[in-house]
Amino acid sequence: MNAVLIAVVVMLVLSLLRVHVVLALLIGSIVGGVTAGLSLQETMQVFSEGLGGGASIALSYAILGAFAVAISQTSLPDAMVKFVIKLVGKNSDSTRKNLSKALIFFFLLMIACFSQNIIPIHIAFIPILIPPIIKILNQLEIDRRAIASILTFGLIAPYMLLPYGFGYVFQGIVVENIVQNGLDVTMSQVTPAMVIPVAGMFLGLLVAVFISYRKSRTYEQKEIITETESNEEEKSVEAYIWSIIASLIAIFVTLVVQTISESMVLAGLAGIIVLYLTRALKWSGSDKVLTDGMKMMAFISFVMISAAGFSEVIRATGHVELLVEQVLNIVGESQATTALLMLIVGLVLTLGIGSAFSTVPILATIFVPLGMAVGFSPMAIITLIGTAGALGDAGAPASDSTLGPTAGLNADGQHNHIWDTCVPTFLHYNIPLIIFGWIAAMMF
Known part of the structure; x- marks a missing residue:
């Protein structure tokens, strides 16, 4: 029996049975190694030596998490919330309900997209932004499944397409692991390879917003269950404005440093230093802020290392x-059949693990030699690995891209994680990703 197949199946079954993913990866490694004839000691030695390969990516994620929470403590997120509420409030009092909905959809999509690349705060913005506007969503009778679809799109599509912030991390993982498995590719090839799969996701977004969840849905006006409290009222106007300016400077510095150094660790560190120097992030309590940010990303970091x-x-x-x-x-050597099989395997794997970032190293190990054997071009292999990795992020119960939206939308206890976030995102993004990812692989 094939040790690789056995290891993957064991890891996947354990993950689906809700065994912690890190334990599932460790147990799967042991089973695969022993099946292949390695001793338990040899298997653990190889596993331990491989851990270093995920350390730099894990550190990048931890630093970005710290930067995300640091930015969330400034006035910038609060200003964004007030802007959205003020703008929507002007129209929600009138009969122009559709315009109000459109404004909410547009701003949530914009902020979600920015959270991956331009303002790399990942899901940290959701518990800050969503709970305060839930009453407005209820008044407008907006189906929260549409909001979940918008947020999930914004949390996935930008990192697939753009090499900045979390996109730089994701694309770096894709390239690094493809190269390690014997195929020479560059970062500049990833964005063109991802255009068609992302276009499929965008089509799914349009279907979700304008067809599937277009109709009104009634919710009760309940008290918001949230621990998020804003202390911006305590700041003077000058301090409030300066905090926003300092945040924007930190974001700009982060993007510049990343572009020059090609290091997300240095970029995140530079942003944090700017927040310190401008006093937007105070020394008192800063340890807790940065630690909380690292904790937010700790799960993904450990999964990446494992x-x-x-x-x-x-x-x-x-x-x-x-x-x-x-x-x-x-x-046989049918590229069409092989591409479809690879995407389905990627979907199952990522659903089990819950993170595209963590699944890519496993996918690349199998997909690169298989793709080369059937004659796929480097661009086609990049497309298949990038798309297969992203497949499970949309719809996976343990994915940040679904957990984040649920955390915000369920602040009043009226949004079910599985049926109102996971199922809608699975249907509207995974199906188009498989179709458009397959088309892209065939075109390249």
Whole structure:
């Protein structure tokens, strides 16, 4: 039996049974290594040596998390909330309900997209922005499934497409792992490869907003259950404005440093230093702020590190080549069938793990040799790995891209995580991603 297949199945089954993903990766590695003939000690040694491969990415995520929470403590998020409420309030009192809905949809989409690249705060903006406007959403009878679809699109599509912020991290993971598995590619190839799959996601977004969840939905006006409290009223006008300016400066410096150094760790560190120097982030209490940010990303960071160890064991078994031969014996050298199979495998894997970032190292280990064997171009392989990784982020119960929207929309207890976030995002994004990802692979 193929050790790679057994390891992946064990890891996936354990993940779906809600065994912690890190434990599932470790157990899957042990089973795969022993099945391939490695001793338990050899398997653990290989796993441990592979952990270092995910350390730099994990550190990037931790620093970005710290920067995200630091930005959330400034006046910038509060100003964004007030702007949206003020703008919508002008229209929600009139009969122009559709205009109010359009404004809410536009601003939530814009902010969600910015949270991945331009203002890399990831999901930190959701508990700050969403609970204060829930009463407005209820008054306008907006179906929260549409809002969940908008937020999830904004949390996924930008990092797939644009090489900034979390997009730089994701695209870096894709390129690094493809290169490690024997195919020479560059960062400049990732964005063109992702255009068509992202276009499919955008089509799914339009269907969700304008067709599936267009009709009004009634919610009760309940008290908001949230721990988020703003202390912006305590600031003077001058301090409030300066905090916003300092935040924008920090964001600009982060983008510049990332572009020059090509290091997300240095970029995030530079942004934090600017917040310190401008006093937008106070020394008192800053330890807790930065620690909370790192905690926010700790789960993904540990999964990334464990996934790197898992991938190293998979390579060490020597069964990757055997798996490629076995797949080719089943599907032949049909690129169309192979591409579809690869995307389905990616969907299942990422649904189990819950993170595109953490799944890419595992996907690349299998997909690169398989893609090369059937004659896929480097661009097609990038497309398949990038798309397959992103598939599970939309719809996975343990994904930040679904947990984040639910955390905000369920502030009054009227939004179900599975049926109101996971199922809508799965239907409207995973199906188009498979179709458009397959089309892109065939075109390249």
